[in-house]
Amino acid sequence: MKALYRVSVAAGALLCFAGTNLFAAESLEDVMKRRNLSQKDVLAAAKTYVPTGGRDEFLVFSSGGQSGQVIVYSVPSMRILKYIAVFTPEPWQGYGYDDESKKVLAQGQIDGRNPNWGDTHHPGLSETGGKPDGEFLFINDKANPRIAVISLKDFETRQIVTNPIMQSEHGGTFVTPNSEYVIEAAQYPGVLGRGYAPLSEFNEKFRGAITYWKFDREKGQIDTAKSFSIELPPYTQDLSDAGKGPSDGWSFTNSFCAERYVGGIEQGKPPFEAGCSANDADFLHVINWKKAAEVAAAGKTTKINGHDVISLQTAIAEGLVYLIAEPKSPHGADVTPDGKYIIVGGKLDTNVSVYSWEKIKAAVDAKQFASKDAYGIPILDMKQVLHKQVQLGLGPLHTQFDSKPCIAYTSLYVDSQIAKYDYCEGKVLDKLSVHYNIGHLTAMEGESAAPAGKYLIALNKLAIDRFNPVGPLHPQNHQLIDISGDKMELLYDMPVPLGEPHYAAAISADKLKPLVRYKYGTDSRTERDSAFAVRPGSEKIVREPGKVTVFGTVIRSHFTPEIVDVTEGDEVTFHWTNAERAEDETHGFAVSTYIGNLSLEPGKTASVTFKADRPGAFSYYCTEFCSALHLEMEGYLMVKPK
Ligand code: CUK
Ligand code: CUA
Numbered sequence: 001m002k003a004l005y006r007v008s009v010a011a012g013a014l015l016c017f018a019g020t021n022l023f024a025a026e027s028l029e030d031v032m033k034r035r036n037l038s039q040k041d042v043l044a045a046a047k048t049y050v051p052t053g054g055r056d057e058f059l060v061f062s063s064g065g066q067s068g069q070v071i072v073y074s075v076p077s078m079r080i081l082k083y084i085a086v087f088t089p090e091p092w093q094g095y096g097y098d099d100e101s102k103k104v105l106a107q108g109q110i111d112g113r114n115p116n117w118g119d120t121h122h123p124g125l126s127e128t129g130g131k132p133d134g135e136f137l138f139i140n141d142k143a144n145p146r147i148a149v150i151s152l153k154d155f156e157t158r159q160i161v162t163n164p165i166m167q168s169e170h171g172g173t174f175v176t177p178n179s180e181y182v183i184e185a186a187q188y189p190g191v192l193g194r195g196y197a198p199l200s201e202f203n204e205k206f207r208g209a210i211t212y213w214k215f216d217r218e219k220g221q222i223d224t225a226k227s228f229s230i231e232l233p234p235y236t237q238d239l240s241d242a243g244k245g246p247s248d249g250w251s252f253t254n255s256f257c258a259e260r261y262v263g264g265i266e267q268g269k270p271p272f273e274a275g276c277s278a279n280d281a282d283f284l285h286v287i288n289w290k291k292a293a294e295v296a297a298a299g300k301t302t303k304i305n306g307h308d309v310i311s312l313q314t315a316i317a318e319g320l321v322y323l324i325a326e327p328k329s330p331h332g333a334d335v336t337p338d339g340k341y342i343i344v345g346g347k348l349d350t351n352v353s354v355y356s357w358e359k360i361k362a363a364v365d366a367k368q369f370a371s372k373d374a375y376g377i378p379i380l381d382m383k384q385v386l387h388k389q390v391q392l393g394l395g396p397l398h399t400q401f402d403s404k405p406c407i408a409y410t411s412l413y414v415d416s417q418i419a420k421y422d423y424c425e426g427k428v429l430d431k432l433s434v435h436y437n438i439g440h441l442t443a444m445e446g447e448s449a450a451p452a453g454k455y456l457i458a459l460n461k462l463a464i465d466r467f468n469p470v471g472p473l474h475p476q477n478h479q480l481i482d483i484s485g486d487k488m489e490l491l492y493d494m495p496v497p498l499g500e501p502h503y504a505a506a507i508s509a510d511k512l513k514p515l516v517r518y519k520y521g522t523d524s525r526t527e528r529d530s531a532f533a534v535r536p537g538s539e540k541i542v543r544e545p546g547k548v549t550v551f552g553t554v555i556r557s558h559f560t561p562e563i564v565d566v567t568e569g570d571e572v573t574f575h576w577t578n579a580e581r582a583e584d585e586t587h588g589f590a591v592s593t594y595i596g597n598l599s600l601e602p603g604k605t606a607s608v609t610f611k612a613d614r615p616g617a618f619s620y621y622c623t624e625f626c627s628a629l630h631l632e633m634e635g636y637l638m639v640k641p642k
Contacts, residue, residue, distance in 0.1 A: 028042070044489075044490075044491045044492065047076060047482060047491055048076040048077055048078065048480060048491050048492045049077065050076070050077040050079070055074075055509065056074030056075055056076065056077050056079070056509060057074075057075065057076065057454075057508070057509060058074065058075040058076075058444050058452070058454075058455065058506050058507065058508060058509055059072060059073075059074050059075075059081070059506065059507055059509050059512060060072070060073050060074070060075055060442065060457065060504050060505070060506045061084075061123045061125070061137055061504060061505050061506075061507075062123070062442075062459070062478070062496070062501040062503075062504035063120040063121050063122065063123055063139060063499075063501050063502045063503055063504065064083065064086075064120050064498045064499045064501060065119060065120060065121075065498075065499030065500030065501055065502060066119050066499040066500060067083075067088060067120075067498045067499035068086060068087035068088035068117050068118035068119065068120055068141065068499075069083050069084060069085055069086050069087070069088055069090065069120065069498065069499070070083070070084040070086055070120060070123060070137070070139055070150065071083055071084075071496065071498055071501060072084060072155065073478075073494070074509065075444070075455050075457070075480065075506065076455060076480060076491070076492070078478070078480055078492055078494040082155055083498060084137075084150055084155050084156070084157065085101075085156075085157060086118065086120060086139060086148045086150065086157050086160075087105075087108060087115075087116075087117060087118025087120065087141050087146070087148065087160070088116060088117050088118060089105065089116060091596050091597045092597065092599065093156075093599050094588075094596075094597055094598040094599040094606060095157070096116070097595065097596040097597055097598060097608065098598045098599075098606040098607060098608055099573075099606075099607040099608060099609055100523050100524065100525040100526070100530075100606055100607060101157075101525055103525065104157055104158065104159065104160060104525050105160070107159060107160040107161065107162070108141075108144070108146050108148075108160035108162060109162065110144050110145075110146070110162050111194060115143070115144050117143070118141035118142075118143060118144060118146065119141055119142040119143040120139050120140065120141060120142075120499075120502075121139075121140055121142050121170065121172075121502040121503060122139065122140055122172060122173055122174070122239075122502060122503045123137055123138070123139045123173070123503060123504065123505045124137070124138045124139070124172075124173040124174055124175045124182065124505060125137055125138075125175070125505050125507055126138070126175060126179040126215070126217070127175050127176075127177055127178065127179050127448065128178060128179070129177060129178065129449065130177040130244040130245070130248075130337075130339075130448055130449030130450070131445070131448045131449055131450050132445055132448055132505070132507045132511065133179075133511065134152055134507055134511035134512045134513065135151075135152055135217070135220075136149060136150065136151060136152060136179070136215075136217075136220065137149075137150040137152055137505070138150070138172075138173035138175065138182050139173060140169060140170070140172035140173045140184060141169075142168065142169060142170050142187065143168070144162070144168075145162065145163035145166035145167065145168060145169040145184070145186070146160055146161065146162045146163065147160070147161055147163075147172050147173050147182060147184055147213065147222075148160045148161075149161075149215075149220065149221065149222060151220055151527065152512055152514065153513075153514060153515050153527075154514065154515050154518075154524055154601075155514065156524055156525065157525075158220060158221070158525060158526075158527070159220075159221050159222060161213065161222050161224055163184060163211055164193070164304065164305035164306065164307035165192045165193050165194070165209055165211075165229055165304050165305060165307060165309060166184075166186045166190060166192075166194075166209055166211070167188070167190035167191075167194050168186065168187045168188045168190065169184055169185065169186050169187050170185065170186075170187035170237070170238055170239065171183065171184065171185025171186070171187070171210065171237055171238055171239050171240035171253050171254075172184030172185065172211075172240070174240045174241050174242055174251070175215075175242065176242040176248075176251070176289070177242065177244045177248055177449070179215050179217060180214070180215065181212040181213060181214060181215065181227075181242075181289060181293075182212075182213040182215055182222065183210065183211075183212060183213075183240050183242060183251055183253075183289075184210070184211045184213060185208075185209075185210045185211075185237040185238070185239075185240045185253045186208045186209045186210065186232070186237050187236060187237060187238065188236060189202070189206040189207055189208050189234035189235075189236065189260075190206060190207070191205055191206060191207070192207050192209060192231065192304050192309065193304040193305050199262050199263075202234060202260060202262050203234065203260055203374070206234040206260075207231050207232065207233070207234055207312075208231075208232035208233060208234055208235055208236070208237045208255070209229050209230065209231055209232055209237075209309070210229060210230050210232060210237065210240070210251075210253060210285075210287065211227065211228070211229040212227060212228055212229070212230075212289055212292065212293065213227045214226035214227045220527065224307075227307070227308075228292070228293070228296035228301060228307070228308040228309070228310065229307065229308070229309045229310070230287065230292055230309070230310045230312075230315050230320060230321065231309055231310065231311050231312040231315065232285065232312065232321070233312065233373065233374070233375045233377070234260055235255035235256070235257060235258050235260070235282070235283055236255055236256050236257045236276075237253050237254070237255045237285070238253070238254040238255055238256060238330065238331065238333075239253070239254050239331060239332050239333050239398075240252060240253040240254070240333060241333050241334055241335045241342070241447075242289075242335065243335055243339055243357070244335060244337075244338075244339040244449050245338050245339030245340070245449065246338075246339050246340060246357055246358070246361075247335060247339040247340070247342075247357040247361075248339060249288065249289065249290035249291075250286060250287060250288055250289065250290075250357075251287050251289050252284060252285065252286060252287070252333045252335065252342050253284070253285040253287065253333065254282070254284055254285075254326065254330040254331065254332070254333045254344065255282055255283050255284075255285060255330075256276060256282050256328075256329050256330060257275075257276035257282070258279050258281070258282045258283055259275070259276055259277075259278045259279050261275045261276050261278070276329070277328065277329070277348070279328070280325075280328065281325035281326060281327065281328060281382070282325070282326055282327075282328060282329065282330055282346075283323040283324065283325065283326065283373070283379075284323065284324045284325075284326045284330070284333065284342070284344060284355070285321060285322075285323060286321070286322040286323070286324060286360060286364070286380075287320060287321050287322075288319065288320050288321075291318065291319070291320055292310060292315070292318075292320045295310055295314065295318050295320065296308050296310060300314050300318070301314075312375055312376075312377075313376075316375075316376050316377055316378075319364075321377055322360075322364055322369075322377065322378050322379070322380055323373055323377050323378070323379045323380070324355065324360070324379065324380045324382055324385060325379065325382040326344050326346060326353060326382070327344070327346025327348065327349035327351060327353055328346055328347075328348040328349060329346055329347040329348045330344050330345065330346045330347070331345050331346070331347055331396075331397045331398065332344065332345045332397055332398035332399055332410075332440075334398065334399040334400070334401075334408075334447065336401060336408070336423065337401050337448065337449050337450065337451055338405075338449075339357065339449070340356070340357050340358065341354050341355060341356060341357060341387055341423060342354075342355045342357065342360075343355075343399045343408060343410070343423060345396035345397050345398065345399060345410055345411075346396065347395050347396075347397065347413065347414075349396070350391050350392065350393060350394060350396070351389040351390060351391050351392065351396070352389070352390050352392055352396050352399065352410055352423075353382075353386060353389050354386070354387040354388045354389070354390065354423050354426070355385055355386060355387060356385060356386070356387035359384060359385040359386075359387070360380060360385045363380045363381070363384055363385055364380070368380070368381070368384070369381075370382075370384075387423075388423065388425075388426035389426070390421055390423065390426045390427075390428065391428070392410055392412060392419040392421065392428060393412040393414075393415040393417055393419060393431070394412060394413075394414035394415045395412050395413035395414030395415060396410045396411070396412055396413075396419070397410070397411045397412070397413050397438070397439060397440070398410065398411050398439070398440045398441055398503075399411075400441050400442060400443035400446035400447065400451075400456065401443060401446050401447070401451045402443060402446075402451055402453050402483060403450070403451045403452055403453030403454075404453065405424075406422045406423055406424035406425070407420065407421075407422060407423075407429070408420075408421060408422075408423045409441055409443060409446075409456055409483070409488075410441075411438040411439065411440065411441045411458070412438070413437060413438060413439065416433060416434055416435070416436045416437055416438060416460075417431050417432060417433050417434065417438075418431065418432045418434060418438065418441060418456070418458060418481070418488065419431050420432075420483075420488060429486070430486065430487050430488055432481065432487075432488040432490065434458040434460055434479050434490070435460060435462075435463070435464070435465075435466050435477060435479065435493070436460055436461070436462040436463075436464055436477075437460060437461040437462045438458045438459065438460050438461070439459050439460070439461055439502060440459045440501075440502055440503040440504065441456060441457060441458050441459060442456070442457045442459065442503070442504040442505065442506050443455070443456045443457075443483065443506070444456075444506045444508070445506060445507060445508065446506065447505070452506075452508060453483060453484065454482075454483065454484055455480060455481065455482065455483060455506075456480075456481040456483045456488065457478050457479065457480055457481065457504065457506070458477075458478070458479040458481060459476070459478055459501055459502070459503070459504060460476060460477040460478070460479060461476065461500065462474070462477070463475055463476060463477040463495065466493050466495075467493070467495050475495035475496055475497040476495070476496040476497075476500055476501055477493055477494070477495060477496070478493075478494045478496055478501070478504075479491075479492065479493050479494075480492040480493075480494070516583050516602075517580075517581060517583065517601070517602035517603045518601065518602065518603030518604045519603055520533065520535075520577070520579075520603050521533025521534075521577050521603070521605050522603055522604055522605060523605055524601070524604050524606075530575070530577070530605035530607075532551060532575035532577075532605055532607055533575070533577045533605040534551045534552070534553060534575075534577060535553070535579070536553045536555060536560065536579050538551075539551055539552050539553055539560045539561060541561060541564060546569065546570055546571060547570060547571045547572075547573075548564065548566045548570050548571070548572050548573070549572075549573045549575070550564055550572070550573065550574045550575065551575050552574065552575065552576050552577070553576070553577050553578075553579045554576050554577070554578050554579065554580075554587040554589070554600055554622070554633075555578070555579040555580055556580070556585065556626055556627040556629070556633075557622075557626065557627045557628075557629035557630060557632055557633040558633060559576075559589075559620070559622070559633065559634070559635045561635070562634075562635035562636070563635060563636050563638065564635070564636070564637050564638065565638045565640065566612050566637065566638065566639055566640070567612075567639070567640050567642060568612060568613065568614070568615045568639055568640065568641050568642045569611070569612065569613060569642060570611075570612050570639075571609065571610075571611055571612075572609070572610055572611070572612045572637070573607060573608070573609040574589065574607065574608050575605060575606075575607045576589055576598065576600055576605065576606055576607070577600075577603075577604070577605040578600040578601060578602050578603060578604050578605075580602040580603075581602060581603075582602065583602070584602075585602050585626060586599060586600060586601045586602070586624050586626070587600045587622045587623075587624055587626050587633070588600065588622055588623025588624045589606075589608070589620065589621075589622065589623065590620060590621060590623050591618055591619075591620040591637055592618045592619050592620070593614065593616070593618055594610050594612070594614075594618060594637070595608050595610055597623050599624075612637070612639045614639065615639045615640065615641040615642075616639055617636055617637075617638055617639075618636065618637040618638075618639065619634055619635070619636055619637075620634065620635050620636070620637055621633060621634040621635075622634070
């Protein structure tokens with residue numbers, strides 16, 4: 001029937017073509033018929049389409065999972081705008097190829113090794129008053145315990161810090177309401193400082209931890225000297241969130257495997273015992289970070305690898321850490337926009353648990369504890385501090401918030417659905433099926449003190465039948481959902497072909513003020529004047545024994561200098577400054593055989609150093625089609641045999 005219809009439409013089109021209607025434009029109805037689109041499809045298209053030259057309303061910063069990068073796209077059109085290179089070299093941006101960015105990647109060394117790779121999970125936007133301010137983005141690496149600082153002036157990575165005590169992490173990056181601290185909680189317990197202890201001493205020697213990285217907004221850098229950590233029991237800490245409003249000054253971290261199970265065979269235990277599912281509940285950690293900062297500033301810390309660590313004993317004695325039972329195998333911990341509730345999804349429970357901050361605070365202040373854990377941390381009575389439990393479905397994971405009060409959205413991994421509900425009343429309002437296996441979800445500014453509503457994005461792990469097949473490795477599927485009405489409406493599927501995005505953070509586009517060009521001669525990675533910049537006319541080649549340094553400029557359509565003579569074995573450095581002021585006039589630089597790509601945006605100075613150990617006549621050229629004479633933008637590195 002469908003095929004017949006298509007044939008007749010095609011025949012009709014041919015007839016039109018042959019007849020008088022040669023130039024008649026197709027009507028909307030014609031297109032709908034030809035492409036087999038329903039009214040609903042066309043409406044969805046109209047809600048997402050941005051005509052040429054138009055701009056989108058929101059920008060989304062999505063983790064790039066195993067790519068170690070960040071993906072930037074805009075909403076509602078779902079157009080990918082950029083990949084931000086973070087933990088992995090990326091040639092288009094020259095990241096890991098020019099000397100300046102190599103220094104940033106080198107900060108990510110862990111005990112002398114550089115993985116040059118990461119598993120990014122949770123981007124966090126810098127906040128002012130609990131709202132994203134568009135200045136900085138932070139992102140964590142789960143595989144190697146690191147976090148990165150990205151400047152939203154140019155969407156470039158400025159700094160990578162390696163956690164001095166953890167060997168793996170997951171509960172980062174979560175930002176306190178004025179970006180005082182960037183929170184990073186460990187994942188799999190380890191020996192603090194990355195030491196060794198046998199697993200038979202797991203309970204005694206293995207620990208979890210949470211780090212509060214002090215952010216210096218002026219410098220746009222994490223101040224490692226003013227950062228500190230708190231030692232935690234070896235429960236597998238997980239996602240975290242900072243309190244806000246009434247709960248500002250506190251943070252919340254989930255954990256799973258309170259059983260402290262570490263596998264069977266080596267431990268002489270049967271391998272298939274209940275493992276991490278033996279107990280009824282896990283623990284939500286409730287931490288007073290403001291007081292912890294005072295305790296750290298007062299010097300009540302132990303140094304591990306030169307880093308201030310508040311011991312578990314001190315943390316308990318100072319009243320910094322409390323535990324609350326939570327449903328088994330919890331995942332997301334999300335603080336409501338008003339800071340009054342903490343919503344926890346447990347993978348093995350069909351409910352989300354809505355904890356009341358007021359009740360938690362009252363119990364802490366009155367020292368009303370149900371019991372203590374094996375390490376002496378006070379445990380609050382779950383029933384006493386619970387506001388509500390809401391039955392949503394199978395596998396509730398993560399929660400985001402609407403601009404409308406009391407409305408939350410929680411992803412249901414097992415059901416492949418999103419539940420919309422009223423967490424004040426504990427009432428389910430709507431459910432929507434997604435394709436398939438949703439992990440996180442992202443509402444517009446949906447984790448801030450003032451969510452923007454309008455759209456929700458489902459970050460689905462499986463795409464299966466959604467896109468044209470490209471082999472066994474499928475892209476991920478980000479589905480755009482209209483949440484402006486009472487019922488959620490699916491609008492668009494976007495394939496994400498760069499690793500597995502875990503979380504994404506969205507911000508109103510008008511809050512971002514990115515640079516058009518750099519101040520002349522900027523080292524973009526430090527945001528300072530480069531010592532190696534020269535103006536057109538002052539280019540030079542400096543020769544020292546065994547060393548040749550080129551101070552050059554690039555401008556349509558020349559490299560100056562165009563010929564560089566060196567001798568086999570010389571160390572050669574090129575410093576290029578892009579002298580363009582015109583928007584989007586980027587040049588590139590590549591030398592045959594010797595080096596990869598440098599990206600030279602207007603005003604930027606970038607450098608590359610290498611040993612000219614192979615004689616020959618090597619061409620270099622501009623890698624961006626910058627002008628009509630782009631192909632002519634070339635030169636020679638002459639490496640004379642010794
Ligand atoms: S995690 Cu991946 S779906 Cu790293 Cu936030 Cu939940
Ligand atoms: Cu410069 Cu092509």
